[in-house]
Amino acid sequence: MAQRRLSKQQKARIARIQDRRRQRASQQVTERSAAAGDSKQQLGRVVVRHGRSLLVRGDDSEVHAVFRANLGEVVCGDRVVWQATADNEGIVVAVLPRDTALSRPTAGMQKAIAANITQLIVVLAVEPEPSGYLLDQYLIAAERIGVRGLICLNKVDLLDTAASAAFRARFAHYHDIGYPLVEISAKTDHGLDPLLERLRGETSILVGQSGVGKSSLINALIPQPAALEGRLSDATGLGRHTTSTATLYQLDSGGELIDSPGVRSFRLGQLDRQQLERGFREFLPYLGRCRFHNCSHQAEPECAIRAAATAGAIAQQRLESYQHMAAELANQA
Numbered sequence: 518m519a520q521r522r523l524s525k526q527q528k529a530r531i532a533r534i535q536d537r538r539r540q541r542a543s544q545q546v547t548e549r550s551a552a553a554g555d556s557k558q559q560l561g562r563v564v565v566r567h568g569r570s571l572l573v574r575g576d577d578s579e580v581h582a583v584f585r586a587n588l589g590e591v592v593c594g595d596r597v598v599w600q601a602t603a604d605n606e607g608i609v610v611a612v613l614p615r616d617t618a619l620s621r622p623t624a625g626m627q628k629a630i631a632a633n634i635t636q637l638i639v640v641l642a643v644e645p646e647p648s649g650y651l652l653d654q655y656l657i658a659a660e661r662i663g664v665r666g667l668i669c670l671n672k673v674d675l676l677d678t679a680a681s682a683a684f685r686a687r688f689a690h691y692h693d694i695g696y697p698l699v700e701i702s703a704k705t706d707h708g709l710d711p712l713l714e715r716l717r718g719e720t721s722i723l724v725g726q727s728g729v730g731k732s733s734l735i736n737a738l739i740p741q742p743a744a745l746e747g748r749l750s751d752a753t754g755l756g757r758h759t760t761s762t763a764t765l766y767q768l769d770s771g772g773e774l775i776d777s778p779g780v781r782s783f784r785l786g787q788l789d790r791q792q793l794e795r796g797f798r799e800f801l802p803y804l805g806r807c808r809f810h811n812c813s814h815q816a817e818p819e820c821a822i823r824a825a826a827t828a829g830a831i832a833q834q835r836l837e838s839y840q841h842m843a844a845e846l847a848n849q850a
Contacts, residue, residue: 556600558610563595563632565764571609573599574765584609592618593763593775594632594720617662619722622787631763631775633720636665638712640725640734642672643684648726653838654785655724656696657796661788666696667715669723671730674702690832694799703730703737713738717771735776739766790843797839799831815840 561573561580571582571591582599584591591597591612598611617634620627637659641647652668659666668691673681685698692698699715702708715721716738723731763777790813794800800822808819814836826836 556602558598558600560613561597561599561609562765563591563593563597565593565762566591567762571597573597573607573609574767575599578605580605580607582607582609584612588612590629592629592632593765593777594634596633617664619658619662627787630777631722634662634664634722634775636667636715636719636721638667638669638715638721638723640669640671640723640729640731641688642670642729643675643680644672645726645728647687649834650838650841651726652691653797653835654842656691657793657842658785660796660798661792665719667721668696668698669712670698670700671734672702673700674704674708690835701734703733709734709737713768713770716768716774720765720773720775722775722777735774738768738774739776740769788846790846793839793842793846797835799825799835800839803831813843815843 559575561575561582564572564574564579569583571584573580573582580599580601584597585608588609588611591609595615596613597609598613599607599609601607615629615632617632618629619631619634619637620629622628637655639652639655641652656666668688670684670688673684676684681700685700688698697715699711701712712734723734725731763775766774766776768774788796794804794814803821803825806821807814807817809817812820812822814820814822822831822836822839825831826833
């Protein structure tokens, strides 16, 4: 359906509403700054953000906070410095440097959607048919931002012993190059234990194609999301749908989990061929050993990458994923 055009009066009305919102937000920050005075500065973690409103987890409590415009973008998972202005209220005065940031392309630029994650968990299932190409894209993202990549084979309760072994063998080459594989089921006793073990001590995000069971996993891992949703609603005053944005959960079993609709549909942003090469970790020992310094690893003679694939040191599927992605980059250029 074509987008309805707005009249000049409608555009002007929208502009006035947005301007009033900016003025209210600025006034709120000014009032909170004055109220903070010389109050003690504390460290905290951003649980969720809505506009200029944040829910920040401190050492022993959660506070509703606003942040100054000169701090730039503040996202779920950011570590911040805040000051109390009233009971359960505060103002964020600084954002600490991020260890990692997961971003997605938006309007020609990269927009951070989650910060300080340590692990990207790619969820696969026997149905829908797993996409090795999409899996490789997610793992390249993990390599680029410097976090662990973990492959999670979900719904294994649907497979008999032989089918489970065949499914596992299909992805065995990922284990060989250092990506752990875990098999889980939310429908069997202790079926999530292998994943819970990998979540401890990590700040993780689940990604994967639609239908693999990410939402069911999140519901199983976070058995009382409504309790947090209520706190977010009370803090932000934005109703019961605050968890439609990136939200940081603490797991009873240990570790943290960020759930974000933006992450679920995440795709690679802009990158050049050299960055793409380095995203395939098993390519690293062979880079620079091709006959031609600008080898595309497609059809050039004496290509070290293709020779390694022929010798079995690089999985053919991974080489084909690289060649497909490199061709797409060339077409974009």
